[in-house]
Amino acid sequence: MSNLRDNIGMFMEYLSIEKNCSPLTIEHYEKDIMHFAAFMKQQAISDFAAVSYVLVRHYLVVLHESSYSRNTVARKISSLRSFFKFLNREGMLSHNPFAMASLPKKGRQLPHFLYEEEMKQLFSVCRLDDPLGQRNQAILELLYGTGIRVAECCSILIKDIDFFVESVLIKGKGRKERFVPLGSFALSAITRYIEGGRNELAKKSEKRFDSLFLNYRGEPLSARSVRNILNSIIEQSSLNVHISPHVLRHTFATHMLNEGADLRAVQELLGHAHLSSTQVYTHVTKDHLKKIYNNAHPRA
Structure with missing residues (x-):
């Protein structure tokens, strides 16, 4: 699990320094990735390099069967796609298993405002x-x-x-x-x-x-x-x-x-x-x- 945390830590540093993301955005990324890391642990997988497209499909099924909204599912997949793209770019992975994962169509909500x-x-x-x-x-x-x-x-x-x-x-x-x-x-x-x-x-x-x-x-x-x-x-x-x-x-x-x-x-x-x-x-x-x-x- 320490190797997973190192990978996540590197990505958080990248978001903060290179992408200049806000603390709240970084917090959401970390929560989404840690949620997937917990899922990996349940599947007895301890390395991001071992994640396959089949596992991603299984994770999508779990998300859809949960009470998450379509927007939340879309955000989680988008976060993980960016994370694995980063690992691939840094040479820690040879592929991005989330590249082919389709995002659910987001529900369009009108913004709440005050009169x-x-x-x-x-x-x-x-x-x-x-x-x-x-x-x-x-x-x-x-x-x-x-x-x-x-x-x-x-x-x-x-x-x-x-x-x-x-x-x-x-x-x-x-x-x-x-x-x-x-x-x-x-x-x-x-x-x-x-x-x-x-x-x-x-x-x-x-x-x-x-x-x-x-x-x-x-x-x-x-x-x-x-x-x-x-x-x-x-x-x-x-x-x-x-x-x-x-x-x-x-x-x-x-x-x-x-x-x-x-x-x-x-x-x-x-x-x-x-x-x-x-x-x-x-x-x-x-x-x-x-x-x-x-x-x-x-x-x-």
């Missing part, structure tokens, strides 16, 4: 006379106002914000960088936090950090902490909805398109490599338009 009235309730929760409240308000305004990913939010440094041109430098997936405009509300919340709350939080630590967002100990905020902050905001509000950084990303894109924004402009703002990733939001806007039509047209 403008719901967002207004969230913005009224944070205490603006408190350092943590100022920070949380700045996070909420930034995530909704830019549509950036949670990992991108946590990696922002103070120097990445250009107050003169009102934009922020975002370091996205695969080391790709993009400038995203900052709206007046986000800019105001960030300014309040930097000039007030952040200074108070920074005093909690003997070290000095350049990260924009700090935790209560004065250290850089983690993605997990941002999710906990959003859950806390929901609990304090009267809303009975699920919220996550990605829901705010969905909300940003949906509201932009509902107000007539160009699809390619939204693609660039979101940092999507492919337009197809952005097009899922057009289904939401079509439903929105249909609802308006049915409610407003006398012969709908």
